[in-house]
Amino acid sequence: MEAKRFTLNKKTWIILLVMIAIGVVSLLYGALAGPGIKRMAANLLLNNYYFLSLGLIGLFFITAHAVSESGWHTSVQRIAEAMSSFIPIGGVLLLVFFLSGGLHLLYEWTNTEQLDEVLQGKTPYLNEPFFYIRTLVFLAGWSILAYFIRKTSLQLDIDGERKYFNRLRVLSAVFLVFYALSSVISSWDWLMSIDAHWYSTLYGWYVFSSMLAAGIAMLIILLYVLMKMGYMEHVNTEHIHDLGIYLFGFSIFWAYLWFSQYMLIWYANIPEETVYFYDRHLHFSGVFYINLILCFVVPFLALMTRNSKRSFTILIPVSVLVVIGHWFDLYLLIMPGTIGGEASGFGLVEIGTTIGFLGLFALVSFLTLAKAPLAPYKHPFYKESLDYHTHY
Amino acid sequence: MNKYLTAYYNDEEDLLEGLNKIQSEGIKVTDVLTPFPVHGLDKVIGLRRSRLSVIAFIGGALGTLIGFFFQAWVFTVDYPLAFGGKPFFAVPSFMPVTFEMAVLLAAYAIVFAYLIHNNLGPGSKNIIYDERITDDRFLILISLEDKADDQIKEVETVLENAGALGITLKV
Numbered sequence: 055m056e057a058k059r060f061t062l063n064k065k066t067w068i069i070l071l072v073m074i075a076i077g078v079v080s081l082l083y084g085a086l087a088g089p090g091i092k093r094m095a096a097n098l099l100l101n102n103y104y105f106l107s108l109g110l111i112g113l114f115f116i117t118a119h120a121v122s123e124s125g126w127h128t129s130v131q132r133i134a135e136a137m138s139s140f141i142p143i144g145g146v147l148l149l150v151f152f153l154s155g156g157l158h159l160l161y162e163w164t165n166t167e168q169l170d171e172v173l174q175g176k177t178p179y180l181n182e183p184f185f186y187i188r189t190l191v192f193l194a195g196w197s198i199l200a201y202f203i204r205k206t207s208l209q210l211d212i213d214g215e216r217k218y219f220n221r222l223r224v225l226s227a228v229f230l231v232f233y234a235l236s237s238v239i240s241s242w243d244w245l246m247s248i249d250a251h252w253y254s255t256l257y258g259w260y261v262f263s264s265m266l267a268a269g270i271a272m273l274i275i276l277l278y279v280l281m282k283m284g285y286m287e288h289v290n291t292e293h294i295h296d297l298g299i300y301l302f303g304f305s306i307f308w309a310y311l312w313f314s315q316y317m318l319i320w321y322a323n324i325p326e327e328t329v330y331f332y333d334r335h336l337h338f339s340g341v342f343y344i345n346l347i348l349c350f351v352v353p354f355l356a357l358m359t360r361n362s363k364r365s366f367t368i369l370i371p372v373s374v375l376v377v378i379g380h381w382f383d384l385y386l387l388i389m390p391g392t393i394g395g396e397a398s399g400f401g402l403v404e405i406g407t408t409i410g411f412l413g414l415f416a417l418v419s420f421l422t423l424a425k426a427p428l429a430p431y432k433h434p435f436y437k438e439s440l441d442y443h444t445h446y
Numbered sequence: 447m448n449k450y451l452t453a454y455y456n457d458e459e460d461l462l463e464g465l466n467k468i469q470s471e472g473i474k475v476t477d478v479l480t481p482f483p484v485h486g487l488d489k490v491i492g493l494r495r496s497r498l499s500v501i502a503f504i505g506g507a508l509g510t511l512i513g514f515f516f517q518a519w520v521f522t523v524d525y526p527l528a529f530g531g532k533p534f535f536a537v538p539s540f541m542p543v544t545f546e547m548a549v550l551l552a553a554y555a556i557v558f559a560y561l562i563h564n565n566l567g568p569g570s571k572n573i574i575y576d577e578r579i580t581d582d583r584f585l586i587l588i589s590l591e592d593k594a595d596d597q598i599k600e601v602e603t604v605l606e607n608a609g610a611l612g613i614t615l616k617v
Binding site: 313316317320321323358360 | 495499503530531532538539541542
């Protein structure tokens with residue numbers, strides 16, 4: 055049975071376009087009349103990285119399940135695919151951002167005239183040609199794999215041939231290996247090199263876990279929006295329960311990595327490492343604790359019982375808070391190193407830029423959703439997904 | 447349980463069908479013993495969801511409190527020790543032990559609650575109702591403690607009609 059097709063109605067179109075317009079206006083206002091071009095550049099990097107990563111988590115969601123041959127995820131697979139369709143667009147935006155001066159504006163190590171001894175020692179890795187090569191390889195690799203995974207998934211819909219199922223699994227395995235390396239290295243390049251003197255071996259995993267929790271939360275929100283619009287009627291409580299378990303588990307995973315990084319630095323107490331948290335605690339103590347509360351305390355306490363994971367009334371507010379919390383997580387990673395404690399702030403321009411990116415992300419996702427049936431009804435595991443039950 | 451009746455099935459589909467028939471006659475099934483988990487059986491005999499998670503939460507919360515406050519007491523009151531230039535009340539350094547204590551007590555609470563509730567573990571005495579329930583038989587167990595002789599006959603008839611094989615009476 056073919057599932058209902060999604061059509062983007064006029065009202066949603068207008069809302070999303072208005073959101074994008076708000077983003078553009080905020081950016082222009084912020085850069086020309088407001089707090090200055092540097093803060094807006096940092097904002098752009100934050101939102102661009104955030105929504106690009108949400109797209110990547112969508113792809114990670116599909117591929118991890120395809121490799122493990124799980125069945126239940128096929129009911130929400132199309133949403134994850136729609137999220138992953140943002141990867142090429144976010145990638146192009148990021149590349150344009152770096153090329154049009156964002157790199158020189160925000161990254162200390164690009165100023166090759168005034169490098170101190172430590173940064174001079176890092177030039178074999180942190181130099182512009184190599185940086186662009188890595189960026190290009192990652193963005194191109196992700197976009198190409200995302201394209202082929204989506205294509206294979208749609209081919210599977212035509213006649214459910216085993217060939218495409220196997221190909222999907224192979225492509226997924228390739229993506230997972232590539233992503234395991236590239237997600238870590240890209241977070242060094244784009245985020246950790248902002249604080250070029252400082253380093254942490256846990257950083258890549260930490261950023262990945264943060265984006266993973268946010269990505270699952272975004273998937274839940276998109277699912278809720280679609281169900282409110284009257285689609286996705288094949289999704290039942292069991293699927294929502296499993297997504298809730300993911301959100302719960304990955305929030306704890308994030309807290310684990312956050313604490314692992316924090317405690318080692320706190321315990322060793324070496325000045326070149328503690329400077330990272332010193333700065334964040336001195337100027338950003340509010341965001342510092344908001345981040346911890348939204349990303350760990352709220353999902354941990356609110357999603358502990360079985361019923362809260364199964365009902366949208368609790369799951370949706372928690373998901374929204376988690377998405378906001380991980381935005382603040384990125385804020386803490388980017389802002390102190392780029393614009394510093396005194397010059398940075400949180401105001402309408404930040405909110406406006408985020409709304410703009412959210413609008414663009416949602417528009418791209420919805421347009422992709424409209425291109426195919428909302429359920430992969432010829433996927434070999436689709437039936438299993440419908441019959442699926444959680445036994446605890 | 448001294449007075450009981452057992453009946454077995456050889457197939458789980460027959461078992462579920464039989465159970466529905468027996469229960470529609472108003473007979474309360476005490477327990478069903480199967481060689482493997484049968485889908486939907488818990489719903490048919492009206493089992494409530496396990497409350498093991500509540501016990502796990504209580505154990506975990508207790509472990510968190512004990513782990514944290516014991517360290518806090520040791521390092522501030524009982525035996526303050528200066529290390530690494532840290533304050534005596536150094537919360538981050540308490541976290542690993544607090545976490546481990548939470549996990550440990552939650553795990554202990556689950557294991558012991560499970561063993562006690564199911565009457566398992568060393569020293570427990572259990573009746574083996576049928577030696578083949580771990581092999582290929584699906585056994586229905588009905589308590590007859592509060593039933594008179596004529597009622598027992600009635601139960602037997604219902605079970606026979608519901609396709610049960612090998613009805614055994616223990617009075």
